Amino acid sequence: MAVLEARKQVAPSPTKTRVKTGVRRWLPTAADLFVLPYTLFLLAFGILPGVFALILSFANFSNGTPQYFAAGLQNYITTFHDFRFASAFANMFQFLLISVPFGVIGVTGIALLLHMRTGWFASAMRTIYFLPGAVAGPTSVLIFLFMLDPQVSPFRGLLTAMHMDQTIIVIQPSHLPLLFTLLGFFVGAGGWIVIFYGGLKGISTDVLEAAAIDGANAWQTALYIKLPMIRRYVIYLAILTFAGNIQIFTEPQLIGASFAYSGIGTISPTWSPNELGYYFAFNDGNFGAAAAISLLMVAIGLIGALAIIRATGFFRTDAAV
Amino acid sequence: MQRRSRVSVRHMAHAVVLLLSLFPVMMIALSACDSGPSASSNAPITVWVDADRMKAIQEYEAAHPGSAGKIHAVVVDRTQFPAKVLLENNINSGWPDVVFAEPDLVAQVSDAAHHFPLDLSPYVSADIQKNFAGLDACRFNGKLYCLRNDLAQYVLYYNAPLMQQFGYSVPTTWEQYEALGLQVAKEHPGYIIGEFADAYALDEYFWGGKCPLHQVTGDTLYTNLASPNCMRMASLLDTLIPTGVITTKAGYFDAGMTTLGHQNKILMLPGASWMGEYLFKGTLYPSSNHQLGVAAPLKWQADSQAYTGALGGAAWTISNHTKNVKLAVDFVTWVTTNPTYLGHEANFPAYLPTADIWHQSIASDPIFASDPYPVLKQAATELDPTYSYVRFDDRTIFGTSVVTPVITAGATVSSKLSAYQAQLVALAQSVGYQVTNTAP
Numbered sequence: 001m002a003v004l005e006a007r008k009q010v011a012p013s014p015t016k017t018r019v020k021t022g023v024r025r026w027l028p029t030a031a032d033l034f035v036l037p038y039t040l041f042l043l044a045f046g047i048l049p050g051v052f053a054l055i056l057s058f059a060n061f062s063n064g065t066p067q068y069f070a071a072g073l074q075n076y077i078t079t080f081h082d083f084r085f086a087s088a089f090a091n092m093f094q095f096l097l098i099s100v101p102f103g104v105i106g107v108t109g110i111a112l113l114l115h116m117r118t119g120w121f122a123s124a125m126r127t128i129y130f131l132p133g134a135v136a137g138p139t140s141v142l143i144f145l146f147m148l149d150p151q152v153s154p155f156r157g158l159l160t161a162m163h164m165d166q167t168i169i170v171i172q173p174s175h176l177p178l179l180f181t182l183l184g185f186f187v188g189a190g191g192w193i194v195i196f197y198g199g200l201k202g203i204s205t206d207v208l209e210a211a212a213i214d215g216a217n218a219w220q221t222a223l224y225i226k227l228p229m230i231r232r233y234v235i236y237l238a239i240l241t242f243a244g245n246i247q248i249f250t251e252p253q254l255i256g257a258s259f260a261y262s263g264i265g266t267i268s269p270t271w272s273p274n275e276l277g278y279y280f281a282f283n284d285g286n287f288g289a290a291a292a293i294s295l296l297m298v299a300i301g302l303i304g305a306l307a308i309i310r311a312t313g314f315f316r317t318d319a320a321v
Numbered sequence: 322m323q324r325r326s327r328v329s330v331r332h333m334a335h336a337v338v339l340l341l342s343l344f345p346v347m348m349i350a351l352s353a354c355d356s357g358p359s360a361s362s363n364a365p366i367t368v369w370v371d372a373d374r375m376k377a378i379q380e381y382e383a384a385h386p387g388s389a390g391k392i393h394a395v396v397v398d399r400t401q402f403p404a405k406v407l408l409e410n411n412i413n414s415g416w417p418d419v420v421f422a423e424p425d426l427v428a429q430v431s432d433a434a435h436h437f438p439l440d441l442s443p444y445v446s447a448d449i450q451k452n453f454a455g456l457d458a459c460r461f462n463g464k465l466y467c468l469r470n471d472l473a474q475y476v477l478y479y480n481a482p483l484m485q486q487f488g489y490s491v492p493t494t495w496e497q498y499e500a501l502g503l504q505v506a507k508e509h510p511g512y513i514i515g516e517f518a519d520a521y522a523l524d525e526y527f528w529g530g531k532c533p534l535h536q537v538t539g540d541t542l543y544t545n546l547a548s549p550n551c552m553r554m555a556s557l558l559d560t561l562i563p564t565g566v567i568t569t570k571a572g573y574f575d576a577g578m579t580t581l582g583h584q585n586k587i588l589m590l591p592g593a594s595w596m597g598e599y600l601f602k603g604t605l606y607p608s609s610n611h612q613l614g615v616a617a618p619l620k621w622q623a624d625s626q627a628y629t630g631a632l633g634g635a636a637w638t639i640s641n642h643t644k645n646v647k648l649a650v651d652f653v654t655w656v657t658t659n660p661t662y663l664g665h666e667a668n669f670p671a672y673l674p675t676a677d678i679w680h681q682s683i684a685s686d687p688i689f690a691s692d693p694y695p696v697l698k699q700a701a702t703e704l705d706p707t708y709s710y711v712r713f714d715d716r717t718i719f720g721t722s723v724v725t726p727v728i729t730a731g732a733t734v735s736s737k738l739s740a741y742q743a744q745l746v747a748l749a750q751s752v753g754y755q756v757t758n759t760a761p
Contacts, residue, residue, distance in 0.1 A: 151577060
């Protein structure tokens with residue numbers, strides 16, 4: 001529980017720190033020290049590689065070694081005109097269209113349902129939801145491989161009932177966005193449900209009792225009292241799901257490669273934009289084009305996050321809400 | 322709050338500028354590491370192998386005590402080989418000297434960006450080259466970029482007792498195969514004579530038979546799936562797939578194929594040379610009762626001989642960056658040609674004098690109805706010489722554009738070949754081939 005409380009505090013509810021105006025100090029404060037490790041890591045693994053990618057995106061790799069600033073905009077042109085570019089982005093947007101609403105509604109819904117129940121049942125379910133999240137991403141993909149094979153899947157009854165008696169039918173291209181959504185949800189939802197549950201626990205019982213006295217039933221309490229109070233968590237989840245899901249790579253890459261090994265080819269090795277970037281780099285040796293597509297992904301992620309923040313007033317202070 | 326964030330942005334900007342200014346220093350430092358290729362008879366060599374091939378190195382060292390300690394073996398996932406070469410090119414060091422890899426990987430590392438393999442023609446005598454089967458796979462623009470380790474030529478497997486029981490004779494042409502397929506569908510439904518349920522159907526049916534999938538001359542890639550040589554196979558498949566004798570339910574390695582094998586429903590199955598020992602034995606057939614017949618690869622009536630495909634078969638390639646060409650060449654030549662190693666290994670050795678010795682290891686295997694070696698050896702020389710190994714993956718797109726719609730939407734193979742052709746052309750162009758549909 002202590003962990004949950006702590007999580008709640010670092011969760012992005014805007015603090016009401018007083019800004020000391022008019023005082024110019026250069027002494028590091030505790031806050032600066034707390035931010036320092038993050039800043040260093042951000043520099044080392046975020047900003048610096050980003051800048052390096054920017055440099056690479058203008059480099060020419062045609063003879064195997066980088067010739068910096070020799071390519072001009074050629075890598076960007078190569079990327080945009082590539083015959084796999086449109087399909088990779090179409091796949092990604094289909095996946096986003098399904099996975100973001102599914103993730104946000106699913107997690108919020110389950111957390112609210114859990115919070116309606118009290119006692120051992122809720123705690124047991126909370127743990128069960130969390131368990132798949134304890135398995136590392138690639139491992140869970142490998143577990144998923146078995147679930148997708150109607151010959152060995154624990155869900156083979158269900159799959160056969162849906163006339164899917166062959167792996168190739170289960171993982172046919174039109175099913176992929178939904179399958180990757182289910183996989184992502186299976187792995188990622190548990191952690192968020194726990195966080196949301198923690199958030200819901202933080203709602204004062206006074207408020208809930210008042211709602212009950214006013215005649216609100218459980219559903220009304222959930223929708224009109226609890227949901228608005230965890231609104232920021234929901235927005236935060238939406239931003240992170242969006243930012244994470246445009247980067248979809250592991251699922252199509254691992255599932256595709258594993259099945260391709262046994263001859264089942266339904267997932268292109270350039271299914272998603274990130275895979276296309278990887279392909280540019282490590283199959284074609286064109287690190288420049290790979291850098292170009294990576295930067296494009298950064299841009300999309302930033303624009304998406306900014307749009308959500310603007311539309312929802314995410315960083316507005318409590319007073320302004 | 323706002324002031325604080327502006328300050329940290331300025332801090333960050335300073336740090337970025339500082340780090341940026343370090344880049345040229347790093348570049349210079351890295352380029353200084355390039356000492357250029359030089360030859361030394363004493364330099365150790367690094368060999369990338371898989372776990373199974375460690376034995377090759379041990380046996381070489383046992384046979385050459387003087388080389389002990391000079392061969393540094395590393396087990397590497399060779400699908401990563403082309404990617405690793407690119408990274409090594411970027412830092413201008415770190416290349417392995419010898420790599421065990423399939424010819425398609427060798428093709429991938431032989432373009433300008435990878436610039437990896439050493440031309441072995443000056444080092445390997447014409448006599449030795451002549452004794453190899455399947456060495457065309459190692460020839461790229463007149464250069465010999467690898468020596469074949471083993472071959473995976475396609476043959477026609479059949480169930481000898483079943484064929485006898487049904488009163489069928491083993492087909493020798495694709496026309497007979499098609500006719501027999503229709504007969505099986507009528508007389509013994511449920512039995513299969515082939516599979517079209519995985520992307521290996523490309524190797525099974527389209528690689529042989531002189532269907533021009535891809536033939537490379539210089540930088541030009543000739544491909545023409547509309548050719549009659551491809552369409553005759555598509556039409557055979559479209560005749561047989563709906564009858565179920567060529568199954569779309571189970572690929573070679575699916576659990577469904579094992580079930581069919583255990584139920585004794587596999588009447589015939591075109592398969593690679595290693596499948597007798599490694600797929601039929603133990604997996605498809607739980608016991609060995611001399612039931613597996615091995616027949617020559619099928620030919621088309623109109624063709625003068627059979628042209629067969631392959632599923633697998635590897636090679637050894639040497640880096641042009643190697644510091645010890647002599648040792649690397651000696652190692653690769655010994656491993657591929659000396660019977661000490663390949664004469665007793667798993668797969669069909671590409672060096673035919675060694676294959677003749679390898680013969681003993683399968684001659685009396687109780688899985689086979691009769692000694693399969695003569696058929697395997699003949700098939701090894703019938704690998705389609707017009708098929709070039711290419712720098713892109715032709716198989717996965719066959720899975721996505723042909724096999725998947727055939728299985729999930731009941732499409733015909735003939736109607737999907739043009740979609741496959743389009744993807745193949747786009748992929749070939751993206752890796753730098755000039756594509757033509759006119760035969761060279």
